[in-house]
Amino acid sequence: MTGSSSDDSEVPSGATRRSDATRAAILHAARERFAADGYERATIRSIAKDARIDPSMVMRYYGNKEGLFAAAVSVDLRLPDLSAVPRAEMGRALVRHFLRLWEGNGELTAMLRVGATNQAGAERLRDIFREQLLPVVGRVCPDPEQVPARAALCASQVLGMSLTRYVLRFPPAAAMAPEELEAWLGPTLQRYLTAPSP
Amino acid sequence: MTGSSSDDSEVPSGATRRSDATRAAILHAARERFAADGYERATIRSIAKDARIDPSMVMRYYGNKEGLFAAAVSVDLRLPDLSAVPRAEMGRALVRHFLRLWEGNGELTAMLRVGATNQAGAERLRDIFREQLLPVVGRVCPDPEQVPARAALCASQVLGMSLTRYVLRFPPAAAMAPEELEAWLGPTLQRYLTAPSP
DNA sequence: GTCTATAATTCGATAGAC
DNA sequence: GTCTATCGAATTATAGAC
Numbered sequence: 174m175t176g177s178s179s180d181d182s183e184v185p186s187g188a189t190r191r192s193d194a195t196r197a198a199i200l201h202a203a204r205e206r207f208a209a210d211g212y213e214r215a216t217i218r219s220i221a222k223d224a225r226i227d228p229s230m231v232m233r234y235y236g237n238k239e240g241l242f243a244a245a246v247s248v249d250l251r252l253p254d255l256s257a258v259p260r261a262e263m264g265r266a267l268v269r270h271f272l273r274l275w276e277g278n279g280e281l282t283a284m285l286r287v288g289a290t291n292q293a294g295a296e297r298l299r300d301i302f303r304e305q306l307l308p309v310v311g312r313v314c315p316d317p318e319q320v321p322a323r324a325a326l327c328a329s330q331v332l333g334m335s336l337t338r339y340v341l342r343f344p345p346a347a348a349m350a351p352e353e354l355e356a357w358l359g360p361t362l363q364r365y366l367t368a369p370s371p
Numbered sequence: 372m373t374g375s376s377s378d379d380s381e382v383p384s385g386a387t388r389r390s391d392a393t394r395a396a397i398l399h400a401a402r403e404r405f406a407a408d409g410y411e412r413a414t415i416r417s418i419a420k421d422a423r424i425d426p427s428m429v430m431r432y433y434g435n436k437e438g439l440f441a442a443a444v445s446v447d448l449r450l451p452d453l454s455a456v457p458r459a460e461m462g463r464a465l466v467r468h469f470l471r472l473w474e475g476n477g478e479l480t481a482m483l484r485v486g487a488t489n490q491a492g493a494e495r496l497r498d499i500f501r502e503q504l505l506p507v508v509g510r511v512c513p514d515p516e517q518v519p520a521r522a523a524l525c526a527s528q529v530l531g532m533s534l535t536r537y538v539l540r541f542p543p544a545a546a547m548a549p550e551e552l553e554a555w556l557g558p559t560l561q562r563y564l565t566a567p568s569p
Numbered sequence: 570g571t572c573t574a575t576a577a578t579t580c581g582a583t584a585g586a587c
Numbered sequence: 588g589t590c591t592a593t594c595g596a597a598t599t600a601t602a603g604a605c
Contacts, residue, residue, distance in 0.1 A: 192588065211488035213411035216580065227590055232582065288539055289487035290409035295539050302541055321543035325535060326555055329544060333531015337523060341486055341493045343500055345519035346527060356569035357524055361559050371554035390570070414598065425572055430600065 196234055198224040203245035208283035212242065212291040239293060246287070248280055248301055252309045255366075263313060264363025265355055271331050272351050275339060282339050285332065302328055310366065319370055326365040330358060394432055396422040401443035406481035410440065410489040437491060444485070446478055446499055450507045453564075461511060462561025463553055469529050470549050473537060480537050483530065500526055508564065517568055524563040528556060 202223035206215040217238060221228040235241040253270055255263045275281055284301070287294030302324070310324040311317065334354065337346040349357075400421035404413035415436060419426040433439040451468055453461045473479055482499070485492030500522070508522040509515065532552065535544040547555075 195588090211409075211411070213409070214488065217582090218580075228581090229583085229590070230588085233588085238581070286487050289484050289534070290412065298539050299541060322547060322551070322555075325541050325543035325547070328541060329531040329535045330528050330559070331531070332534055332539075333527040333529070336487070336530055336534060337527045341496050341530075343497060343523050343526060345523035349520060349523070353520070353569075357520075357563070360562070361528070364558070365555070371551075393570090415600090416598080426599095427572070427601090428570085431570085436599070 192234070195224070195226055195230060198226065199231055199234065199241070200245045203241055204280055204283055207242065207245060207287055208279035210286075211289075212287040212294060217241070242287070242293070246280055246284055246297065248284055248297075250274065250301065250305045252305055255309055255313045260313075260367065261363070263366050264361065265359030267327065267362050267366075268331075268355050268358045269351075271335075272354060275335055276351075281335065285335060285340055313366060323365050327362050330361050330365070334358060390432070393422070393424055393428060396424065397429055397432065397439070398443045401439055402478055402481055405440060405443060405485055406477035408484075409487075410485040410492060415439070440485070440491070441495075444478055444482055444495065446482055446495075448472065448499065448503045450503055453507055453511045458511075458565065459561070461564050462559065463557030465525065465560050465564075466529075466553050466556045467549075469533075470552060473533055474549070479533065483533060483538055511564060514568075521563050525560050528559050528563070532556060 199220065202220045203215070206220045206223060209215070210219075217231050218228050220241070221231050231241055235244055251270075251274070253266060255266065258266045284294065284298055288298040289295075306324050306328060307320060310327065311320045314320050314323055334346065337343045338349075339347075397418065400418045401413070404418045404421060407413070408417075415429050416426050418439070419429050429439060433442055449468075449472070451464065453464065456464045482492065482496055486496040487493075504522050504526060505518060508525065509518045512518045512521055532544065535541045536547075537545075
């Protein structure tokens with residue numbers, strides 16, 4: 174009964190499944206739709222249509238809409254080790270990293286949009302904050318008690334600029350050049366990271 | 372034909388309509404629902420239920436869901452005239468104003484939530500930025516060419532903190548005391564408003 | 570002014586043929 | 588593995604009785 178079945182619905186051990194291309198197409202379409210429409214308006218049907226497959230395939234592969242979202246959005250900020258850059262340049266380094274990250278990545282916009290309306294989305298963003306940003310700030314802030322607040326301040330400015338620039342599209346925010354943004358936001362993060370607590 | 376009709380569906384000239392209480396209840400419920408659930412998940416049915424009236428009344432009064440949203444959300448930031456405060460304290464004054472505004476006002480959270488997912492909501496936020504924040508910054512910034520960018524930077528930090536504190540509820544952001552926030556964000560806005568362009 | 574009933578869509582999810 | 592067909596539920600919106 175192990176190999177005599179005429180269909181190949183069983184997951185093979187090491188070989189690539191025939192469905193891998195389909196799965197990748199679904200995830201790609203899901204990321205774009207979630208980013209563009211948010212969680213509620215990004216329908217399984219529209220995602221399937223983008224991926225040029227049948228909607229039922231999405232259900233088969235990912236169980237339900239939440240499963241699809243969880244599978245589609247896995248954000249790795251790839252934050253640099255700030256303790257490796259000169260202390261006076263940490264702010265700008267962090268801003269530059271985030272700017273590059275946002276420019277070519279709809280996933281982050283998706284997370285932001287979904288986090289604003291969906292409870293599970295907000296929780297994912299809190300996870301990312303806790304697991305990825307907190308440790309980085311922890312390595313450059315001597316007082317552990319101040320780490321959460323300083324990290325949250327950095328997050329507020331970075332997410333705020335992302336919101337106004339990529340989601341709400343305030344014309345001046347969308348028009349600013351990356352170098353300009355880096356020059357303005359860099360000192361802000363620098364202060365949140367290193368200035369004495371007020 | 373003007374007053375002989377047996378029903379009172381026509382809008383009277385100066386007197387209060389019998390439906391005013393109902394309309395107010397609808398708008399109140401709509402604000403809360405839009406703030407709590409975002410545009411898509413805030414259904415007319417749920418709003419009507421909160422207002423303890425029939426869902427069809429909402430349609431009758433506001434035409435459709437977009438009309439209801441437009442009527443429910445009319446944000447007046449009541450921004451102070453910054454040119455009336457000492458130049459060195461403008462940043463803190465602006466932060467303090469926004470903090471007070473956000474604390475007791477679900478409307479702003481609603482705008483933020485809806486703006487993140489709904490196109491019309493984003494446009495309303497752009498309107499508020501252009502009509503209310505731009506003029507205030509314009510009065511304290513000597514170079515008109517720099518006004519939009521400086522205003523957008525202020526908006527990014529204010530909206531970013533609102534997002535992380537009230538919508539995404541990052542624990543450290545939600546836990547910070549207003550005085551603490553004022554001390555951290557004040558200098559940031561102060562620099563965005565008055566520091567020489569980098 | 571208020572409500573019932575329902576039309577017209579749309580969505581997530583399931584069943585089952587091939 | 589893929590697709591058709593469809594269910595059941597929810598939604599916006601309309602028509603019309605009282």
